[in-house]
Amino acid sequence: MTSDNQTEQLNKLVHDARAPLNRISMNAELIKLVLENDMPKEKALDALDKIINNCQQCSESLQKITDSK
Template structure:
């Protein structure tokens, strides 16, 4: 594989790992707002479910980076 292709693939894999981290951050901020403003708990629970899902997605993305690196 050419160096340009390796760099391009690695950049895509890192981008794919970064996306769920951004969603985790946004949902954590939502939970903070819910707790600070006495909003319904179901909004916090839904945000926590999204955080858990995105943590799993991030883990998969990081595994893809590891797999790519170990070729």
């Protein structure tokens, strides 16, 4: 594999790991809004489920980066 291909592959893996982190941040903000505005508890619980799922996706993406070495 050439250096350019390795860089491209690494950039894709980092992008794949960054996407769930962005979703985690977005859902944490949603929970904050729910708590600040007395919105239904179910919205916060749904956001927490999404955060947990995205943490797992991020972990899997980081493992792929480790495995690609």
